[in-house]
Amino acid sequence: MTAKKKLSKLDQALVNEIVTGVIRWQLKLDFILDKILSRGLKHTDPQLVNILRIGTYQILFMNKIPDYAILNETVNLTKYLAYKKYATSLVNSVLRELLRNPELNKAPDREKNLLDYLSIQYSHPKSLVKHWLRIFSEEETEKLLEKNNERAKITFRINNLLASNEEIKQYLDENKIDYSLNKYYENIFVINKSSVSLEENPLFKEGKITVQDASAVIATKLIAPNENSFVIDMCASPGGKTCHLADMMQNKGKILANDISKQRTDLIVENINRLKVKNTEISISNALNINEDIKADYILLDAPCTGSGIIRKLPEIKYLNREKTLKKTVEIQRKLLEKATKLLKENGVIIYSTCSIEPAENMENVMWFLKNFPQFSLEKADNYVNSFFCKNDCVQIFTHIHDCNGAFAARLKHNT
Ligand SMILES: C[S@@+](CC[C@H](N)C(=O)[O-])C[C@H]1O[C@@H](n2cnc3c(N)ncnc32)[C@H](O)[C@@H]1O
Structure with missing residues (x-):
C-alpha cells in the first residue's frame, strides 16, 4: 500500500495496465514461454515465471515502450531473487528469443484443434471455451472471446x-x-x-x-418504479442501481438498500452522499433474514453471481472453477428468489438480475421460479427496455453484441 501511494498517477496506470494485461493474456503468455524455456514452465520458479510474464506481455502488447527498456526493466526485477545471476541471464535470453522469433506468438493450428486454438489465441481456459461452444455458435464464441480481451471504455x-x-x-x-x-x-x-x-x-x-456500465443502467430501467413506490434492493452494494432508482423516482418514495457486507455498504453511503440521494435507508444483513413484515411494491434482486458477463473488466473471473462455483451460486440465487416472494406486496414486481451470461443463472433460474411460484408471470422486457437489449422476454446483454458488460434481467409480476 505504501509503495502504491508513492507512485505517480501515470505509474499507477502503467502498473494497472501491466497487471490486468498479464492476467488477461496469461494463457497465451504461458503457451509462448513454455515453448522457449528448455525446462518448461512447470519446472520454473513461480516468481521467475511472473517476471517473464510481465516482460513477455509488454513485448507483445505494449508497443509504445521500446524493447530495450522492457528488457532492462524486466531484468531489473530479478535483483530481488536469491539466484539473481541465473535469473538475469534466463530473462535476457528468453526475451531476446521472443524478439528474434515472432513465430513464437502463433497459436496452435485452428484446423487441427479448434478448442486449443481458441483457448490460446484468446487466452481463455479450455473448459470455458468448450462450454461457450455448446451455448453459442463458433462465430459468436470467437467474437465473445475477442471482445472479452478489449479494454472497456x-x-x-x-x-x-x-x-x-x-x-x-x-x-x-x-x-x-x-x-x-x-x-x-x-x-x-x-x-x-x-x-x-x-x-x-x-x-x-x-x-x-x-x-456505471450501460448494462447496469438498462437492467435498472426494467424496474420502472413509480415516484412513490417502496423498493427493496436486496443485494445493493456498491449502490449503482440504488442511486439510479432514486434518480428515476426523483428522490421520492422509499428504497431499502440492503447488503450482507458492512465494508461494501460503506460504498453505498459514499455514493448516496455524493449523488445527493435522499430517499434511501441502508441495512446490513443477509437478505435471507430481512424482516418479512415489510412488504415492497418492487424488489430488486441483483443477485451475487459468477460474473461471467464482466470478464472484460475483471479478467481473473475467467479462471474461476466454473462448475464448482456455478452450482453453489445457483443454489443461493434460488434461495434469494424465494425470499423475494415473501417481501413483496400483492401484485408487486420482482426484478431478478445478474451480471452473468450463464443460462443456469439466468433463464434457467427464471424457468425454475415460474414453475415453483405459479402466482408469478414473466412480463415482456421490451415493454420497458429497448428491444435491442431483449431476448426471450428478458433483458439479455452480451459484450460481443452490445459492446458493454454482459447482463441479464427478468421482470416477474405477482398476480392475485
Ligand atoms: C452484483 S452485486 C450488487 C451490485 C449492486 N446492485 C449495484 O448495482 O451496485 C451483489 C451484491 O450481493 C451481496 N450479497 C451476496 N450475498 C448476499 C446475501 N445473502 N444477502 C445480501 N447481500 C448479499 C454482495 O455483497 C454484493 O455486494
Whole structure:
C-alpha cells in the first residue's frame, strides 16, 4: 500500500495496465514461454515465471515502450531473487528469443484443434471455451472471446437529480473531452479516450455523473418504479442501481438498500452522499433474514453471481472453477428468489438480475421460479427496455453484441 501511494498517477496506470494485461493474456503468455524455456514452465520458479510474464506481455502488447527498456526493466526485477545471476541471464535470453522469433506468438493450428486454438489465441481456459461452444455458435464464441480481451471504455450515467443531459454535453464540449452518446439511452455517455480519469473530474465530485456500465443502467430501467413506490434492493452494494432508482423516482418514495457486507455498504453511503440521494435507508444483513413484515411494491434482486458477463473488466473471473462455483451460486440465487416472494406486496414486481451470461443463472433460474411460484408471470422486457437489449422476454446483454458488460434481467409480476 505504501509503495502504491508513492507512485505517480501515470505509474499507477502503467502498473494497472501491466497487471490486468498479464492476467488477461496469461494463457497465451504461458503457451509462448513454455515453448522457449528448455525446462518448461512447470519446472520454473513461480516468481521467475511472473517476471517473464510481465516482460513477455509488454513485448507483445505494449508497443509504445521500446524493447530495450522492457528488457532492462524486466531484468531489473530479478535483483530481488536469491539466484539473481541465473535469473538475469534466463530473462535476457528468453526475451531476446521472443524478439528474434515472432513465430513464437502463433497459436496452435485452428484446423487441427479448434478448442486449443481458441483457448490460446484468446487466452481463455479450455473448459470455458468448450462450454461457450455448446451455448453459442463458433462465430459468436470467437467474437465473445475477442471482445472479452478489449479494454472497456469508461461509461457514465448522468445523475438527473443534479444535472441535465444538455448541461453535461456542454461541459464535455467546452472541455474538449471526446465522448459518444449511447444510441438508445440519452443519459448514458461513453468516454472515447481511456486516459481520461473521471474520479478527479468536478462533474463526478459534485455527483452530476457516476461511472456505471450501460448494462447496469438498462437492467435498472426494467424496474420502472413509480415516484412513490417502496423498493427493496436486496443485494445493493456498491449502490449503482440504488442511486439510479432514486434518480428515476426523483428522490421520492422509499428504497431499502440492503447488503450482507458492512465494508461494501460503506460504498453505498459514499455514493448516496455524493449523488445527493435522499430517499434511501441502508441495512446490513443477509437478505435471507430481512424482516418479512415489510412488504415492497418492487424488489430488486441483483443477485451475487459468477460474473461471467464482466470478464472484460475483471479478467481473473475467467479462471474461476466454473462448475464448482456455478452450482453453489445457483443454489443461493434460488434461495434469494424465494425470499423475494415473501417481501413483496400483492401484485408487486420482482426484478431478478445478474451480471452473468450463464443460462443456469439466468433463464434457467427464471424457468425454475415460474414453475415453483405459479402466482408469478414473466412480463415482456421490451415493454420497458429497448428491444435491442431483449431476448426471450428478458433483458439479455452480451459484450460481443452490445459492446458493454454482459447482463441479464427478468421482470416477474405477482398476480392475485
Ligand atoms: C452484483 S452485486 C450488487 C451490485 C449492486 N446492485 C449495484 O448495482 O451496485 C451483489 C451484491 O450481493 C451481496 N450479497 C451476496 N450475498 C448476499 C446475501 N445473502 N444477502 C445480501 N447481500 C448479499 C454482495 O455483497 C454484493 O455486494
